[in-house]
Amino acid sequence: MVGKLYEELETRGLIDNCTDPGAVRSMLDGDEPVTTYIGFDCTAKSLHCGSLIPIIALKHLQNAGHRTVAVIGGGTTLVGDPSGKTETRQILNRQEIRQNVEAIREQIGRMIDTEGQKGIWIDNATWLEPLNYVEFLRTIGRHFSINRMLSHESIKIRLEREEGLSFIEFNYQLLQAFDFLRLFQGDSKNIIPPWRCVMQMGGSDQWGNIVAGIELIRREGGGQAYGLTFPLLETASGSKMGKTEAGAVWLEADMTSPYDFYQYWRNTEDADVVRFLKIFTFLPLDEIARAENVKGAKLNPFKEKLAYELTKFVHGEKEADEALSTARSVFGAGAEAGDSLPILSIKSEQLNAGFWIVEAFARSGLAKSNSDARRMIGQGGAYVNGRRVDDIDVKLTADDLEGGQIMLRLGKKKHARIVLEE
DSSP states (O other), rough: OSOOHHHHHHHOOOSEEEEEEHHHHHEEEEEEEEOOEEEEEEESSSBGGGGGGHHHHHHHHTTTTTTEEEEOOTTTTGOOOOOOSOOOOOEEEEEEEHHHHHHHHHHHHHOOOOOOOSSSEEHHHHTTTTOOHHHHHHHTTTOOOOHHHHHSHHHHHHHHHOOOOOHHHHHHHHHHHHHHHHHHOTTOOOOSOOEEEEEEEEEEEGGGHHHHHHHHHHHHOOOOOEEEOOOOBBBSOOOOEETTTTOOBSSSSTTTTHHHHHHHHOOOGGGGHHHHHHHOOOOOOOHHHHTTTOOGGGGGGHHHHHHHHHHHOOOOOOOHHHHHHHHHHHHHHHOOOOTTTEEEOOOHHHHHHHHHHHHHHHHSSSHHHHHHHHHHHHHEEEEEETTEEOOOTTTEEEGBTTTTTEEEOOOOOOOEEEOOOO
């Protein structure tokens, strides 16, 4: 066991709130392994950057000798978690959810141990789908106060904005609390691991759900359980983490390529570099401290390190090496993204009228000719601002400008940018 884990998590900025800091500190820093679980939504076939902090936290626990359970919400996704949502989620069918569960299981398993002595994964549909509704209300529902449920922040926000909250979503809290009870107590069907989960972790928007589970365990006579939440991060400029103009930054390679994933982190704002190195990497804190008083271009090696370490964690060392090599060949070691790219300057009138995608790739030099550009676009190798383009009739407009430029990419290693003539 590794001591002072709680202090490590706290120093790295991974702790937002905790139900009993003294007790949790003693457990995490103690000699006996503690079993902790985190639930993962499966409304998509991939997790996105917002799930990285929970996975990294589980990895810290495993590295310290504790045991973890990754609960994939095949059952709760049938209902939908209203936490942090401003509108009702679209309900997926069972086949879509099963496919997502399997994809996310494989994804998480590439980053942490999910099939060994350090940790496992489990689908909560295993115990939620067989539930008898009337019996569930009698045994579990009786412990929940409507008044208290209405006071939870995620519920209050939805009601105050008059955006509506479906009855099925309102029930979500009961199901998540029941998950915690099941994992704390186990059952007679041997579907729960032999380790008793005594702590649940999650994002700060899950605080109400976690506390509800702890209270249910207490009321059912099961004993004392604990909860710990992580901060919901924003960048220094106030942008939501894991979002770009092109949409979410996914952890699956066919949804966000390893290179684009690398570039997302390589383009971290200066003010966020040290904070993100602490949160998103396992680098020693004294090594990270060397970046604290560094400014300007001298921060670039630290940005590169952040991007490389995260890409390696999510996609593996080979993909991280390739992304690093590609970025250096395009931008040069230590350069800012865009500094060394071929530039195509066009008039604003051309862009306002619609600039043909084929002509853009040909004139930028990425393709040898219009016919070569047509062929490459048709083969799915063309990207605009990180988004794949496979329609040769697309026209670029002023709406495609991001930060005053349009980024073009052909394949993995050929890049250019379009800017407006001054």
